Amino acid sequence: MSSVLLLSILMLSLLGIVLAIILYLVAQKFKVFEDPRIDQVEAILPGANCGGCGFPGCRGFADAFVKTDDITRMFCPVGGNDTMAAAAAIMGKTVEAKETQVAVIRCAGSPENRKRIVQYDGATSCKIATSLYGGDTGCQFGCLGLGDCVAVCKFDAIYIDPTTLLPVVDEEKCTSCGACVKACPKFIIELRKKGPKGKRIFVSCINKDKGGIARKACQVACIGCGKCVKTCPHDAITMENNLAYIDFNKCKLCRKCVEECPTGAIREANFPPRKPKIEAEVQTEKTE
Amino acid sequence: MNMLKTFSKGGVHPSENKISANRSIEILPLPQKVSIPVSQHIGAPATILVAKGDKVKVGQIIAQSAGFVSANIHSSVSGTVESIDAVLDSSGYKRQTITITVEGDEWESSIDRTTDLKKDIQLTSQDIIKRINEAGIVGLGGATFPSHVKLSVPSGKKADVLIINGVECEPYLTSDHRLMLEKGHELMVGIQILMKALNVSKALIGIENNKPDAINYLKIIAGEYKGIEVHALKVKYPQGGEKQLIKALVNREVPSGGLPIDIGTVVHNVGTAFAVYEAVQKNKPLFERVVTVTGKILPRTANYMVRIGTSVSDLIAAAGGLPEDTGKVVNGGPMMGKALVNTDVPVTKGTSGIIVFQSKESKRKTESVCIRCAKCVSICPMGLEPYLLNKLGQQMIFDRMEQENVLDCMECGSCSFECPAHLPLLDYIRLGKAEVSKIIRSRKN
Numbered sequence: 001m002s003s004v005l006l007l008s009i010l011m012l013s014l015l016g017i018v019l020a021i022i023l024y025l026v027a028q029k030f031k032v033f034e035d036p037r038i039d040q041v042e043a044i045l046p047g048a049n050c051g052g053c054g055f056p057g058c059r060g061f062a063d064a065f066v067k068t069d070d071i072t073r074m075f076c077p078v079g080g081n082d083t084m085a086a087a088a089a090i091m092g093k094t095v096e097a098k099e100t101q102v103a104v105i106r107c108a109g110s111p112e113n114r115k116r117i118v119q120y121d122g123a124t125s126c127k128i129a130t131s132l133y134g135g136d137t138g139c140q141f142g143c144l145g146l147g148d149c150v151a152v153c154k155f156d157a158i159y160i161d162p163t164t165l166l167p168v169v170d171e172e173k174c175t176s177c178g179a180c181v182k183a184c185p186k187f188i189i190e191l192r193k194k195g196p197k198g199k200r201i202f203v204s205c206i207n208k209d210k211g212g213i214a215r216k217a218c219q220v221a222c223i224g225c226g227k228c229v230k231t232c233p234h235d236a237i238t239m240e241n242n243l244a245y246i247d248f249n250k251c252k253l254c255r256k257c258v259e260e261c262p263t264g265a266i267r268e269a270n271f272p273p274r275k276p277k278i279e280a281e282v283q284t285e286k287t288e
Numbered sequence: 289m290n291m292l293k294t295f296s297k298g299g300v301h302p303s304e305n306k307i308s309a310n311r312s313i314e315i316l317p318l319p320q321k322v323s324i325p326v327s328q329h330i331g332a333p334a335t336i337l338v339a340k341g342d343k344v345k346v347g348q349i350i351a352q353s354a355g356f357v358s359a360n361i362h363s364s365v366s367g368t369v370e371s372i373d374a375v376l377d378s379s380g381y382k383r384q385t386i387t388i389t390v391e392g393d394e395w396e397s398s399i400d401r402t403t404d405l406k407k408d409i410q411l412t413s414q415d416i417i418k419r420i421n422e423a424g425i426v427g428l429g430g431a432t433f434p435s436h437v438k439l440s441v442p443s444g445k446k447a448d449v450l451i452i453n454g455v456e457c458e459p460y461l462t463s464d465h466r467l468m469l470e471k472g473h474e475l476m477v478g479i480q481i482l483m484k485a486l487n488v489s490k491a492l493i494g495i496e497n498n499k500p501d502a503i504n505y506l507k508i509i510a511g512e513y514k515g516i517e518v519h520a521l522k523v524k525y526p527q528g529g530e531k532q533l534i535k536a537l538v539n540r541e542v543p544s545g546g547l548p549i550d551i552g553t554v555v556h557n558v559g560t561a562f563a564v565y566e567a568v569q570k571n572k573p574l575f576e577r578v579v580t581v582t583g584k585i586l587p588r589t590a591n592y593m594v595r596i597g598t599s600v601s602d603l604i605a606a607a608g609g610l611p612e613d614t615g616k617v618v619n620g621g622p623m624m625g626k627a628l629v630n631t632d633v634p635v636t637k638g639t640s641g642i643i644v645f646q647s648k649e650s651k652r653k654t655e656s657v658c659i660r661c662a663k664c665v666s667i668c669p670m671g672l673e674p675y676l677l678n679k680l681g682q683q684m685i686f687d688r689m690e691q692e693n694v695l696d697c698m699e700c701g702s703c704s705f706e707c708p709a710h711l712p713l714l715d716y717i718r719l720g721k722a723e724v725s726k727i728i729r730s731r732k733n
Contacts, residue, residue, distance in 0.1 A: 117629070117630070118380075118627075118629050118630075121651065121652045122652070122712055122715050123712035123715035123716060125715070125716075125719070127719055128712075128715045128716070128718070128719050131718065131719065131722060132379065132626070133379045133380040133381075133626075133627075133629050134376070134379060134380025134381045134629065135380060140376075140380055140381055140382065
């Protein structure tokens, strides 16, 4: 009886050893060498797998980062400069710091500014609405407010404001991965430099209609009057197709265009409240 | 009772509501101005030939076909070209449009304005196709595919039967019905012309059985013409779909991704056949068509002969004006038509009807969740699985949608109509179709 037991234990152990040796040999034969630095770089990356860098996930980025020689054009927008510096250090290289960017909504057509003329009751998707019609207001360029950008954001950084019905970007959470830019069928969202202390100036409109038509559709539309182009001392503003565009590389944040814009289409973000303007208002009140 | 012919897979039966069926075709008075878009057909937009300030006559060519799949556009009125500009079309986007102020009603001298029937066809097959191309005729059933393309049979293929679509399966619409009743003989000659162009000896007219007067009338007069048969078809939506009609009449199936010519058939609408008659026998290009103006809340419904470019608001005004309780104005039938963003848009070659709905009728019902009842699967006339395509569309899994043959969908809307959970099935399927076509195009490049 005991010999049967002994024999089976012996057989199984032997079998195990033989198979282990075979497995070891096969593993040696088909071994794929992988640069250990890929793992190191991947460990540094945020692990969001958002695709903002243009690669399929963080592993894809790490793989490309280690394998290519020229890393100057690669950037992880989520991790930012610190992550990039650390990743470059692993490779024994250095990278130039890039200015952080943030998603900017270039439409200010809240119901107050832009009257709804039709009612949409189809599927809740901007992409579908765009394929059906121009939009529920007179402006065929503006935000539809159905939230395709909100659905794609992996960082919970964008939401639809219930009063303005427009998306709002949470600057603290926005990683500038660009998913919302790609998701918007109206091309309203743009990645712009965050600016010093988050100060930025941009044209919050993409309406390419002639002035009268644009103004009729929306009170805060860019009407293409060109006043800002003339005012700008730094040549940062260009006018194309009845639409002004501020180049964020040239803009020196002087805010002269903001004052000049007759419709208020040029927006400023994170500036302290304006002192002289308040005084001016007080003065006019006094004179009245 | 003998069984009526129909297609085998799926189908629904929405309430017919053919309110305007016994209202004969009236000629709408000339509008003050017309706006004629240069893209009224499938294919390349036509190239504009006139400039601002030019005087034009009725029937004068104002924009030329820009390629094989494209169509000429003719002026529908006489007057002065007021502007050439991008104007809002029925979907709220801007399209190049020629606006003409109407002055008098002076026709091109080459057009035969008499109403007598001209039966003998003098032109050869080639010349007929050329004339149809020149006259800018497109499929008047609503798809607006240039007719000469369908008639130019590619080498190696041969048509053996012409199918004429008089089904008009969309609820409410009655323009084809009236045309069959009032222009029966012209229609028959038109069909003979098409038969000659295609070199076929047999033509079948399919008509849904809810138009017994049209069926009887055409059956009687068909005896005078060689090779034309009239068939009554079961009342089932979408009987008027090209593939469904072929299946019902000749029991052949168009292969997935194929065309009717692959199985020896060519399908034309009755409206197109009438336009062909006018173009070939009377030398009259396509610049007017029958449009049904209807709706339960309209004071009076009508079938108008309308010049292309007349604004929809003019049509509604002629029918008694827009009632206060209007919820939706739909261009086309209630199943496949599109709601208008504003009513100042022009009637185009593809406008078969304008339907005014009360706000109560037009509201979409609140969505709930899919209960997997598979109603959409059983009613889909193309044998697709709409519930699955809907889910895939929502999650943007477009490659899988391609495998599920989303491109076979003809957007008849039966699935959304039948869904007990009121899901916007067709909306997501359409999205999928657009994205899949994009993927296929990028693969080719």
